[in-house]
Amino acid sequence: MDPADMGDDLERVLLSEEQLHERLDEIAAQIDADYEGKDLLLVGVLKGAVMVMADLARRLHSSVQMDWMAVSSYGSGTKSSGVVRILKDLDADLTGRHVLIVEDIIDSGLTLSWLLSNLRSRGPATVEIATMLRKPEASKVDVDVRYVGFDIPNEFVVGYGLDYAEKYRNLPFVGTLAPHVYGA
Numbered sequence: 001m002d003p004a005d006m007g008d009d010l011e012r013v014l015l016s017e018e019q020l021h022e023r024l025d026e027i028a029a030q031i032d033a034d035y036e037g038k039d040l041l042l043v044g045v046l047k048g049a050v051m052v053m054a055d056l057a058r059r060l061h062s063s064v065q066m067d068w069m070a071v072s073s074y075g076s077g078t079k080s081s082g083v084v085r086i087l088k089d090l091d092a093d094l095t096g097r098h099v100l101i102v103e104d105i106i107d108s109g110l111t112l113s114w115l116l117s118n119l120r121s122r123g124p125a126t127v128e129i130a131t132m133l134r135k136p137e138a139s140k141v142d143v144d145v146r147y148v149g150f151d152i153p154n155e156f157v158v159g160y161g162l163d164y165a166e167k168y169r170n171l172p173f174v175g176t177l178a179p180h181v182y183g184a
């Protein structure tokens with residue numbers, strides 16, 4: 001999808017495709033170094049993390065497996081409901097595994113803190129987190145995030161997996177929406 005095809009829905013491009021990919025090169029190199037000689041299980045959080053999972057995984061030289069969990073707390077709005085629902089659970093048994101949760105964004109941090117305690121209760125060897133984007137609110141939650149692509153301002157963003165009412169996930173960049181789109 002091209003920015004031009006969004007008409008006046010797009011306010012501005014926050015992170016270009018090039019910026020996202022360059023940062024992923026750096027993060028992938030760090031992950032390869034940190035997990036050298038270990039089997040790694042990447043856990044992608046559907047649906048938002050699809051793009052970052054695909055782009056990160058293909059940069060890794062480590063031995064990795066990929067599994068998916070679908071959770072949702074936002075529905076079709078721009079605010080977290082605070083209630084996290086499992087829509088699809090993992091196929092993999094986490095016992096003794098090195099787990100890396102792959103997220104597109106940490107905003108309120110509610111999804112992640114819930115996910116962390118859920119996955120930790122399944123007996124993994126280690127659980128770490130990689131996220132492409134992180135907003136300032138996330139600092140209020142006591143969660144240690146090992147790999148962060150970009151710290152971004154507190155605006156509702158779309159693209160690179162992130163939706164507004166299920167649209168715009170296929171944008172190759174991260175942008176902000178014009179307020180008229182979500183009725184502000």
Ligand SMILES: O=P(O)(O)OC[C@H]1O[C@H](OP(=O)(O)OP(=O)(O)O)[C@H](O)[C@@H]1O
Pocket residue numbers: 045046047048049071072073074075080103104105106107108109110111112162163
């Ligand atoms: O830090 P938080 O405030 O909890 O927000 C972050 C979560 O919100 C988004 O998922 P969403 O619930 O919109 O589901 P989706 O990935 O299917 O769009 C995003 O993918 C994160 O999982």
Ligand SMILES: Nc1nc2[nH]cnc2c(=O)[nH]1
Pocket residue numbers: 074105106107108155156157158159162163164
């Ligand atoms: N699309 C989108 N989903 C989110 N989920 C949590 N924060 C955001 C955001 O800024 N944009």
Ligand SMILES: [Mg+2]
Pocket residue numbers: 048074075162163
């Ligand atoms: Mg969403």
